[in-house]
Amino acid sequence: MLSAQIPDQVGDDGGSVMSGSDRASEDFDVSEYLFGHVGDAYEWHITTINEKEIAIPLPCIVIENGVHVFTLHHAEENGYTLNEDGKLVNAQTLRRPLDISITKNVLGLMIDSLLLVVLILLCARWYRTHDVLKEKPTGLAALLEPVIVMIEQDVVKDAVGPEYKRFSPYLLTAFFFILINNLMGIVPVFPGGANITGNIAVTGVLALFTFLMVNLFGNKHYWKDILWPDVPIFLKAIPIMPLIEILGMFTKPFSLMIRLFANILAGHIMLLSVIMLIFLTAAMGPVLNGSMTLIAALFGVFLDCLELLVAFLQAYVFTMLSAVFIGLAHQHPETETN
DSSP states (O other): OOBOOOOOEEOTTSOEEOOHHHHHHHTOBHHHHHHHHHSOOSEEEEEEETTEEEEEEOOEEEESSSEEEEOGGGTGGGTEEEOTTSOEEETTTOOOOEEOOOOHHHHHHHHHHHHHHHHHHHHHHHHHHSOTTTSOOOTHHHHHHHHHHIIIIIIIHHHHOTTHHHHHHHHHHHHHHHHHHHHHHHOOSTTSOOOSTTSHHHHHHHHHHHHHHHHHSOOHHHHHHHHSOSSOHHHHHTTSHHHHHHHHHHHHHHHHHHHHHHHHHHHHHHHHHHHHHHHHTTTSOHHHHHHHHHHHHHHHHHHHHHHHHHHHHHHHHHHHHHHHHHHHTTOOHHHHHO
16 A cells, blocks of 8 residues: 655654654555545445544445345454455455445435436426416526526537437436536535546446447448448458447447546546645644645645536536437438538
């Protein structure tokens, strides 16, 4: 593990003399601090008071010779322990069981999904109970309507084309799902703070949905361009171009997955690295530590504001690229020549 190493002070007898702040700084584990915040866990850590961790225990659910449900503190009693990657394994065989536990990211995903459903239903309720031709939207509807219109008219319609209404529900859902999870990931206290869109499994599933929307609903011209593209015959007979086009089918969702995952994860690590300076300089005296604390706090606020922009931008980019990929699968020959 990578830890912050602080030189010991040598006493008169040649021994090592360390103050409380020295020991606290030396014990500070950089890897645990960073990956403990951005990684998944079987409990939701809230804070630490007087060296006592306050956390919300989450149900560990494993399937191995039956279904076993327990919390992390009772894992050993049920014959399970954590491996080096922090995953539950059988304490005797060290093999991983089928793990369907409600982890921190899973609980955060449930909370954020419920929040998304509530927001959309409240917005829809306003339109059901009001005449939009006689009064303008207010409250939540006034907040969401400009965003919905912008995404549908300026992104989905322009990229997909005449058939955009078929794909608007999916693309709008993807946009707001990513946006809400990005914003909740910035909130430092429960129920925020879960690194959901910085988890490659989540971004992989989102990219898979786009992959299915593109290839299951692509028209015959889309498949013709892939399997029999308009290139010299020897490139199709070998076949070089069809293989390249088929490979391109998978690189597009792969790029969606990596782009969203990497940008959100990098943003969280940058913010945590700045705050980490406060703990790393704890043993360097009150003047230096106080100065670095002020700088870290100010720079942290700046990064938080930047993360708000990134949260919207990454949701926008994922939706825009998904719409472009879907639009390319629905082009017609006359559209391509114009």
